[in-house]
Amino acid sequence: MAIKFEKVSHVYSDGTPYRYVALADVDLELTEGKMTAIIGQTGSGKSTLVQHLNALLLPTSGKLTVLDKVIEVGKEQKGLKALRGQVGLVFQFPEYQLFEETVLKDVAFGPKNFGLKEEEANEKARQAMTMVGLGKEYEERSPLEMSGGQKRRTAIAGILAMDPKVLVLDEPTAGLDPAGTKSMMELFRKLNKEYGKTVLIVTHDMEQVFAYCDEVVVVENGKIRVHTTVEDFFRDSTECRKMGVLPPDLIVLKEMLRDKGFKVPEGSVTMKELAKTIAGQVKKHG
Amino acid sequence: MALIEVKNLKYSYDQKKPAVDDVSFEIEKGLYYTIIGHNGSGKSTIAKLIAGLLEKESGEIIIDGMPLNRENLYKIRSKIGIVFQNPDNQFIGSTVQDDIAFSLENHCVPQEEMDDIINTFAEKVGMTKYLHSEPTHLSGGQKQRVAIAGVLAMNPQILIFDEATSMLDPQGKAEIKKVIMDLHENSGLTILSITHDIDEVVTSDKVMVLYEGKIAMFDTPEEIFKDEKTLVKLRLDVPYCLKFANELKKYGVDPGHEITTEGLVEKLWQSSLKK
Numbered sequence: 001m002a003i004k005f006e007k008v009s010h011v012y013s014d015g016t017p018y019r020y021v022a023l024a025d026v027d028l029e030l031t032e033g034k035m036t037a038i039i040g041q042t043g044s045g046k047s048t049l050v051q052h053l054n055a056l057l058l059p060t061s062g063k064l065t066v067l068d069k070v071i072e073v074g075k076e077q078k079g080l081k082a083l084r085g086q087v088g089l090v091f092q093f094p095e096y097q098l099f100e101e102t103v104l105k106d107v108a109f110g111p112k113n114f115g116l117k118e119e120e121a122n123e124k125a126r127q128a129m130t131m132v133g134l135g136k137e138y139e140e141r142s143p144l145e146m147s148g149g150q151k152r153r154t155a156i157a158g159i160l161a162m163d164p165k166v167l168v169l170d171e172p173t174a175g176l177d178p179a180g181t182k183s184m185m186e187l188f189r190k191l192n193k194e195y196g197k198t199v200l201i202v203t204h205d206m207e208q209v210f211a212y213c214d215e216v217v218v219v220e221n222g223k224i225r226v227h228t229t230v231e232d233f234f235r236d237s238t239e240c241r242k243m244g245v246l247p248p249d250l251i252v253l254k255e256m257l258r259d260k261g262f263k264v265p266e267g268s269v270t271m272k273e274l275a276k277t278i279a280g281q282v283k284k285h286g
Numbered sequence: 287m288a289l290i291e292v293k294n295l296k297y298s299y300d301q302k303k304p305a306v307d308d309v310s311f312e313i314e315k316g317l318y319y320t321i322i323g324h325n326g327s328g329k330s331t332i333a334k335l336i337a338g339l340l341e342k343e344s345g346e347i348i349i350d351g352m353p354l355n356r357e358n359l360y361k362i363r364s365k366i367g368i369v370f371q372n373p374d375n376q377f378i379g380s381t382v383q384d385d386i387a388f389s390l391e392n393h394c395v396p397q398e399e400m401d402d403i404i405n406t407f408a409e410k411v412g413m414t415k416y417l418h419s420e421p422t423h424l425s426g427g428q429k430q431r432v433a434i435a436g437v438l439a440m441n442p443q444i445l446i447f448d449e450a451t452s453m454l455d456p457q458g459k460a461e462i463k464k465v466i467m468d469l470h471e472n473s474g475l476t477i478l479s480i481t482h483d484i485d486e487v488v489t490s491d492k493v494m495v496l497y498e499g500k501i502a503m504f505d506t507p508e509e510i511f512k513d514e515k516t517l518v519k520l521r522l523d524v525p526y527c528l529k530f531a532n533e534l535k536k537y538g539v540d541p542g543h544e545i546t547t548e549g550l551v552e553k554l555w556q557s558s559l560k561k
Contacts, residue, residue, distance in 0.1 A: 256547055
């Protein structure tokens with residue numbers, strides 16, 4: 001098991017009037033090699049949850065296992081730095097954190113900081129740049145001269161250069177145009193499927209969850225309300241409506257057709273299959 | 287006469303390539319325009335040029351019959367309100383009330399008139415209950431609604447939204463879209479909304495499509511979405527119902543050109559009954 005939360009709670013400002021329970025007795029197991037969406041309303045605790053994954057935040061009670069590292073309250077914490085190399089956390093708008101003179105230097109900063117020699121770090125950086133689709137011609141460019149999408153790729157490459165097993169991304173497509181969003185999501189799919197990274201994505205966009213992810217975790221009031229497969233989650237729009245988010249277009253269309261009187265297949269269906277059955281019904285009455 | 291006339295407008299941030307490249311268009315009074323285009327296509331630059339926040343390199347901008355120049359700058363700015371992307375960057379006051387009052391104070395509105403104005407516009411955006419709230423206790427959507435109230439209090443003719451919903455969560459997005467629709471239907475304001483949201487585009491009167499600093503298309507949503515191939519080339523998306531209609535055509539059913547899912551489903555139902 002790659003990641004396991006056992007009765008993990010996180011309380012901010014405990015013992016003060018500002019005490020706030022962000023996570024309450026969370027039990028959650030995430031399988032290695034999957035692409036999982038973490039969804040939930042603003043303030044639900046998703047960010048607190050993901051910041052535990054590389055020990056940026058530590059549980060205030062409970063036990064957390066990430067890869068082979070066990071974090072338990074009251075025990076001495078060793079090896080957290082190594083864990084931070086294994087679990088890469090990409091914050092929102094990561095391009096704001098670029099600071100080096102050239103793209104290569106920026107991407108190599110992480111591995112260098114983890115003690116690699118310049119040459120080795122540069123090698124890691126070049127591999128990471130290849131992964132995100134930034135060719136050699138970008139190595140000597142200033143990060144400031146690149147487009148928004150390229151900057152974000154550079155920032156993600158900086159995390160990948162540390163060769164993490166788990167990649168956690170907090171709203172990675174916020175502010176990108178539709179084409180940029182699509183190519184970013186394709187990148188994460190590639191990192192997941194080809195490079196075998198376990199990918200966790202915090203998002204509000206159900207289209208992305210539907211099209212790219214394997215599993216869904218719904219965080220609500222500091223608890224895990226749902227953890228299931230994408231297929232099961234989008235069987236109908238019930239779960240989306242409970243959360244007040246727009247369901248994927250295909251689900252909306254399917255339900256509208258059904259409500260109008262068309263026969264639509266139960267369970268999951270592709271757009272092609274839906275078009276075929278609806279076309280059949282329109283023509284049959286002719 | 288058009289409310290905004292733009293002729294051969296040009297602007298460059300650097301020596302390389304103009305961000306806005308010889309653009310001409312007219313904006314009519316009272317309509318709701320959406321402006322779409324890939325990142326870096328010039329959308330925000332055009333908005334800032336019209337609002338007089340950037341100074342054009344060449345060309346002409348005429349607003350309500352007045353050319354935009356240094357002499358007319360403040361007169362023209364008073365006609366235009368602009369709401370930006372980041373809710374945290376545009377909250378100045380220590381409470382909602384103070385924030386709406388900020389622009390009124392700047393325009394020397396007498397104290398005794400302020401309360402009425404603040405109440406009126408807080409109500410328009412549904413923030414009356416929060417007049418004494420501090421920004422840290424507000425959601426992104428609420429902060430954006432306060433920004434809209436502050437802008438409306440200046441009594442502008444033109445309202446520009448520069449991706450005003452893109453940093454908000456789904457609830458916030460829905461709130462702001464509702465406020466925009468409501469203003470469009472009830473206020474007579476001219477609205478320019480820069481967006482990536484295809485559903486919002488469908489509800490607007492006219493759509494301006496920008497590509498690499500030039501206007502690629504400028505028409506009603508119905509017409510814009512007829513040309514799917516071009517839209518994809520321009521790095522844009524089309525409404526889902528059009529993608530579905532294309533699939534239907536492969537199976538011998540042509541539902542015609544419907545740009546909303548509701549419209550498409552209704553049409554399909556009608557044609558399944560007719561036969």
